[in-house]
Amino acid sequence: MATRPIPAAETAHPEQQYLDLMQDIWKNGNERSDRTGVGTRSIFGATLRYDLSGGAMPLVTTKRVYWKTATRELLWFLTGSTNIRPLVLQGVKIWNEWPHARYVRDTGDDLSLEAFVARIADDPVFAEEWGDLGPVYGKQWVDWPTYEQTGNGNYRKGEGINQVAQTVDSLINNPGSRRHIIEGWNVAELDSMALPPCHKTYQFHVAGDRLNCILYQRSCDVALGLPFNLWSAALLAQMMAQQTGLAPGELVWMGGDVHLYLNHAHLVTEQVEREPRGHPTLEIKRKPDSIFGYAIEDFEVHGYDPHPPISAPVAV
Template identity: 45%
Template sequence: MSNSEYLYINLLKHILENGTSKEDRTGTGTRSVFGYQMRFDLNEGFPLITTKRVPFRLVVSELLWFIKGDTNIRYLLQNNNNIWNEWAFLKWIESDEYSGPDMRNFGLRSQQDHEFNKQYKEQLEIFKRNILDDDCFAERFGDLGNVYGKQWRNWKTSKGETIDQLKDVIETIKRNPDSRRLIVTAWSPEDVPTSALPPCHSLYQFYVSNNKLSCQLYQRSGDVFLGIPFNIASYALLTHMIAHECGLGVGDFVHTIGDAHIYINHLDQINTQLSRDPKALPTLKLNTSKKSVFDFEVDDLKLEGYDPHPTIKAPVAV
């Protein structure tokens, strides 16, 4: 049995046993620890959690969205990916153009009030249809600002120029694999006030040794039940894709988290997850006819042998 999932399970247990109770911007409340690291050997299998189902196609479409440099949720909705909806929806309901029922604090109210939850779902469906069908609406309310795709592919400089960080780092890996500057950053202090959600996975660095590519992510903040399994899978996938383009094998994915937290309203779900035994990890299959990271589409990235325990649903704190 792979050790990879136990790294994640041990993080859950560590927070439950040692975490500090903290308030947060969502008003939900968390148990939190500061400074935690996991090291996943990518040769053991693809590190997608098996003690609950994690929808791999959502991981893929979100990562490709970042790689494309896109910041509008329309691409995600076109791929039936709803994981960024709430932040764009918030932008709409706070605008002068919104005329529906009061949606303030919808994250918490939808959990506590059945009638409100029905209204919220109705308004969210209206919002999604408008994003998909109305170009002007999508442009105004679907764009999340300077989030990951923009920072990775179109970083703006003080001279008014732009830097394609991702493309540059891939070319450097090919040309100078021993470089200690194989870094992509998403954290820009200037852009924090205008981003829908300032980057949680703030910076990542690559390292080449023995013809294998490793990646370390520094994540300033991590929702350990909902977000961290996605983040592990996403950066493992990115490492595989870049290794493929650069003609390298894969090494480790090292995940360093600043504020690693469990939301209080996820405790029951975590207890359910911890009652389950991990299963064998799946295997990643890339379409090897695609030579560049920038050529991949959703159907080019698949898993074999993924047989997880059932989904465990939990609310997103917005």
């Protein structure tokens, strides 16, 4: 079924957009089967808008969002790594289920998720074989593969393209361009990825001295994924603004298949009844020499007093 963007009233808390979207999906979404077997309620096409000026961030307050986990994931993307071991060593669990499921399927060894993750941490050789996710986000962002023809008509791998570095450069040197894009959807490599990119396309736009960002997300788990995606996109926009000498502008989030899993009913019911509170802001404590030089210690959030977390299962 068709749907519409859910604008928030000018006087409403910015987070109300998110809660209204959640409620709209749960009440009006089309119930569908999906690849996980869990089932969803889904709408097609939604838009959220957030002003990032003054360090404002779309950090959901109606449940606790572990923003440091999302930040560590973004910094991991920027390294180009596709192996979960660096995340595991930092206590980040969000990618563990996919390589674990592959390990169990391919080996027949019914190793528990906890034991698998512990082995990833303790055994670099095991991690190299079983911890890789394929050419997911970071690989495409900073090392998009190219190929060049050899003299005999065959092709060999060329030098990878660092889209992030190119975008920073173009924002500084050609701000009026309409090609400030970071793309994750590499059709040739989708089948090699543990999960094809959901937050797939970022586009930046310079308006005066302000930097705006659009994220297009082809598939979005609104209950568990979207709070992380909003934070990460806004954080990337804030970092890009700092690196290019621009002021943070607006984050526009656009979703394609926007859904809630059927086994998240308790989460939806509880969360939409909660009132957003406070206006979290981000402080970036230093300006590194490049977009790739940030560390977790560079970020501090002020004014974040969320409601308690709400647990819900991840569909893999």
